[in-house]
């Protein structure tokens with residue numbers, strides 16, 4: 001089956017922002033997912049370069065429209081590769097081939113009498129570049145641009161859209177998946193329950209020259225939507241390019257809710273007039289707000305993709321946007337929300353699983369995938385969960401429920417991290433009689449990691465490539481072939497992977513939330529002589545309160561050269577700190593990663609074997625053995641222990 005996925009072509013009156021990036025990341029993710037599923041895919045994005053708004057923007061910039069559109073279109077084109085977005089085609093409505101086809105289509109529809117000339121008086125919104133109906137206004141204003149539309153009376157050309165209204169209603173009703181999510185399908189059907197007006201498709205050249213001239217009347221140019229929507233056809237070579245037949249039947253469009261009406265009503269009726277089958281599906285997503293406020297230039301809160309990549313990296317941005325938004329609903333972007341996901345989902349959950357698993361294979365299996373013995377019930381639980389993950393992932397990705405697909409993957413990442421704790425490979429490694437069990441555990445870990453990697457290709461291509469290289473996987477992955485348990489070949493060489501995601505500090509205000517005890521020097525100076533309690537070694541509540549005990553998560557651990565007692569731990573509490581702990585005889589570095597510990601956080605910094613240490617880890621001493629203090633449940637790093 002062929003698959004043709006498109007984004008809207010973006011107006012070049014503004015530079016690319018988070019909203020444009022989201023639609024295009026979704027299209028890229030779906031195109032990678034379909035390729036992974038063995039489909040033949042074509043992915044198109046581009047720029048919409050005609051119309052009033054663009055002519056105005058060029059005038060404001062004191063350059064010609066041509067210079068202006070070349071400049072901004074290039075900004076869109078150049079924004080995508082750093083986000084690992086790889087379209088097959090970038091279309092511009094100023095491309096000569098596109099202009100030629102739009103004119104041929106106009107002529108065809110005119111010749112068959114589906115375009116006629118008439119006088120029209122209507123309420124025109126400059127921002128929407130269309131006439132609005134009275135019903136659409138909110139308190140006399142355009143609901144999107146919050147300004148009253150202008151009453152315009154002029155002679156124009158009209159497309160007989162109303163002629164196709166009944167056909168469109170029937171088509172939407174007969175094809176429940178034509179417009180999704182369902183709320184948008186219902187919105188369109190509700191709109192269609194009222195009589196549809198014909199669509200004004202021209203602008204007089206006295207008012208606008210920056211457009212495609214009508215082939216049958218040079219005093220007019222085409223209305224932008226009649227020009228823009230046709231990009232979906234011209235981009236695949238309509239009418240007789242070889243790709244047109246191959247891909248049109250698989251056409252699926254991604255848009256946000258702002259341009260539902262042109263896509264769900266104008267476009268299918270235009271296609272019907274052209275005697276072409278409608279596109280296969282329209283996928284409509286919600287809006288990104290910034291800290292719960294509408295993103296706007298005047299508020300000054302526009303988020304640019306380039307800045308996001310610079311701060312967080314491509315894959316963290318892609319993951320966040322896909323994981324955070326439920327496709328179809330609005331979502332709010334904030335730096336804190338992104339940092340929280342990066343720290344918990346990417347650095348802690350995924351990063352730890354990868355680094356712990358690979359380090360153990362290096363240390364306990366000579367960096368080779370071990371051959372497993374038969375699986376135990378505990379192993380089978382992991383296998384079943386991983387197989388279920390693949391099924392759920394396929395279903396949810398195909399339905400554009402990216403957040404659900406990722407939840408399914410992270411469920412297995414969590415399970416695999418737990419599997420490490422419960423199987424404790426470092427204990428098995430101490431006992432030669434357990435070598436088969438150790439090999440089996442490591443194999444199960446690596447195999448679930450391989451299947452996790454497979455699911456990450458469409459979402460985080462760079463990370464998936466690093467993980468594939470670490471697991472010694474070669475060739476182009478295929479979901480059908482590779483999505484089964486047991487494909488990892490024993491004997492394959494495993495490599496360590498560079499740290500995948502750094503931990504980030506949250507904004508200062510959110511750092512610890514803990515108030516440090518304040519020492520009152522005067523009081524200390526005036527302290528009375530030692531009391532009876534102090535003589536007995538008892539401390540006061542105030543003294544106890546001076547101890548800053550906190551929960552920390554060990555995110556990295558290594559031995560300290562020339563010391564058989566010391567480990568250098570990197571602890572997230574929640575800001576990152578180094579703590580040197582004398583526990584190397586009781587704990588290996590691998591088993592420390594991901595452990596929750598209690599630390600004394602307000603010890604004066606000290607140096608041990610030349611390594612600076614900021615705190616102490618609490619442990620019980622049982623003869624020579626040290627046992628780390630633990631909590632009965634997982635709590636967020638930084639929680640105060642009192």
Ligand code: MSP
Pocket residue numbers: 007008009010011012018019020022023048228229230231254255256257258259286287288289295
């Ligand atoms: N040129 C028309 C589309 C023609 S398609 C044949 C247009 N351009 S636009 O530049 O205004 O882009 C609108 C699209 O940008 C939305 O449908 C959506 O894909 C994306 N977004 C713009 N702002 C957005 C958010 N705040 N949030 C999510 N997506 C948004 O309309």
